[in-house]
Amino acid sequence: MDSFKGQAKDRYAFWETQPVAQFTEGSEPAEDGPIDKPKTVQDVRQEPYSLPDSFEWCVCDLTDDAVAHEVYELLSNNYVEDDDAMFRFNYSAAFLKWCLLCPGHKLEWLVGVRVKTSRKLVGFISAVPASIRVNAGRVPMVEINFLCVHKKLRSKRLAPVLIKEITRRVNRTDIWQAAYTAGVLLPKPVATCRYYHRSLNPRKLIDVGFSRLAPRMTMARTIKLYKLPDIPVTPGLREARPEDAPKIAELLNSQLGRYKLTQHFNAEEVAHWFQNIDNVINALVVEDPDSPGSLTDVVSFYTLPSSILGHPQHTELKAAYLYYTASTATPLKQLVNDAMAVAAARGYDVFNALDLMQNESFLKELKFGMGDGQLHYYLYNWRLGGGHSLQPGDVGLVLM
Numbered sequence: 001m002d003s004f005k006g007q008a009k010d011r012y013a014f015w016e017t018q019p020v021a022q023f024t025e026g027s028e029p030a031e032d033g034p035i036d037k038p039k040t041v042q043d044v045r046q047e048p049y050s051l052p053d054s055f056e057w058c059v060c061d062l063t064d065d066a067v068a069h070e071v072y073e074l075l076s077n078n079y080v081e082d083d084d085a086m087f088r089f090n091y092s093a094a095f096l097k098w099c100l101l102c103p104g105h106k107l108e109w110l111v112g113v114r115v116k117t118s119r120k121l122v123g124f125i126s127a128v129p130a131s132i133r134v135n136a137g138r139v140p141m142v143e144i145n146f147l148c149v150h151k152k153l154r155s156k157r158l159a160p161v162l163i164k165e166i167t168r169r170v171n172r173t174d175i176w177q178a179a180y181t182a183g184v185l186l187p188k189p190v191a192t193c194r195y196y197h198r199s200l201n202p203r204k205l206i207d208v209g210f211s212r213l214a215p216r217m218t219m220a221r222t223i224k225l226y227k228l229p230d231i232p233v234t235p236g237l238r239e240a241r242p243e244d245a246p247k248i249a250e251l252l253n254s255q256l257g258r259y260k261l262t263q264h265f266n267a268e269e270v271a272h273w274f275q276n277i278d279n280v281i282n283a284l285v286v287e288d289p290d291s292p293g294s295l296t297d298v299v300s301f302y303t304l305p306s307s308i309l310g311h312p313q314h315t316e317l318k319a320a321y322l323y324y325t326a327s328t329a330t331p332l333k334q335l336v337n338d339a340m341a342v343a344a345a346r347g348y349d350v351f352n353a354l355d356l357m358q359n360e361s362f363l364k365e366l367k368f369g370m371g372d373g374q375l376h377y378y379l380y381n382w383r384l385g386g387g388h389s390l391q392p393g394d395v396g397l398v399l400m
């Protein structure tokens with residue numbers, strides 16, 4: 001694809017062997033559909049893939065706090081860093097539990113690799129089920145996340161084994177498609193989005209090198225520029241409650257109907273994904289003050305701090321990430337501004353959002369700045385008709 005010329009590698013020794021859209025493809029079928037010929041569960045190998053001799057597979061049972069802490073430790077020391085190695089994602093153990101012990105989760109899809117002798121956890125990959133809609137059709141998929149190999153074991157081709165093993169375990173349950181995101185360019189994105197960042201605590205962000213003081217700006221003026229209201233302005237804005245789930249599902253699904261790649265949520269899933277857990281997930285709804293019980297809008301954000309590497313004072317950047325929104329009565333811009341006011345009051349340093357869904361409509365006015373990283377969206381064993389890719393505004397899917 002032309003837009004990736006010069007960015008894609010010449011060879012993808014592993015990904016070229018996988019049922020994913022390739023950069024080099026010529027004429028693809030006009031219809032969306034699977035890339036592999038249909039298979040049955042009986043066609044899937046029963047034995048796990050082989051690991052190098054000194055390693056073994058394990059199931060990471062995150063309901064066990066000690067195991068959750070091991071996964072946390074692996075990721076907090078070895079997961080994604082920015083290009084300059086200044087920050088590293090620091091997903092909390094509570095977040096990992098929320099994210100990976102969702103409705104329909106299977107413990108055997110929380111795949112770990114341990115060193116046989118020491119039992120040390122050195123690799124991880126996860127899958128959770130999701131009903132994904134691509135264009136007109138709903139496809140049962142998994143979302144793959146948290147692929148991680150210990151820094152000391154990099155470039156030994158362990159990642160392809162982890163990917164093949166999770167694929168095998170998912171295929172064994174008669175699921176054949178997956179959605180995943182990555183900052184790295186692989187064959188071949190269905191969409192490419194960009195992160196935007198909104199300063200909540202500009203002094204700290206500048207101190208730690210996350211952002212810079214703009215030319216001709218003083219710190220005092222910068223702080224004033226990013227000041228948010230102490231409390232939200234939307235009448236009826238409140239935290240979502242478990243009993244709101246059916247109404248939130250209705251609101252969300254009808255709004256997500258606008259997009260070409262999105263997730264369909266049932267009420268049970270909504271009750272899980274749109275709850276309020278301090279420092280994990282915040283979900284707010286607007287209950288129409290003139291019509292008690294009627295919900296008109298939803299806004300949510302999740303918490304993903306980053307460790308600040310090698311700073312003398314600061315150790316953690318507290319970041320909120322905009323999750324799903326649905327607005328029918330409150331302007332989206334106002335909803336997001338309220339969510340940011342809540343985040344600022346709770347001590348978050350920065351509020352991040354992708355340019356997907358209708359987010360373009362508020363990013364500039366709400367003083368978001370463009371980040372430098374891209375986030376590519378991928379589908380495994382699913383091709384978009386004609387090999388077309390989607391625009392950020394076509395994407396209504398947020399993966400953690």
Ligand SMILES: CC(C)(COP(=O)(O)OP(=O)(O)OC[C@H]1O[C@@H](n2cnc3c(N)ncnc32)[C@H](O)[C@@H]1OP(=O)(O)O)[C@@H](O)C(=O)NCCC(=O)NCCS
Nearest residue numbers: 012013014015079080147148149154155156157158159182
């Ligand atoms: C991503 C990670 C597991 C890859 O492991 P590695 O030791 O660097 O690479 P390996 O030798 O095991 O495997 C290389 C293959 O994995 C692919 N790969 C690298 N990163 C990948 C990713 N994020 N998703 C899928 N495949 C990836 C490479 O493209 C390569 O395949 P290719 O030959 O077809 O190009 C490892 O670098 C890591 O833990 N990084 C930090 C966390 C991270 O970035 N996780 C992914 C978040 S999306």
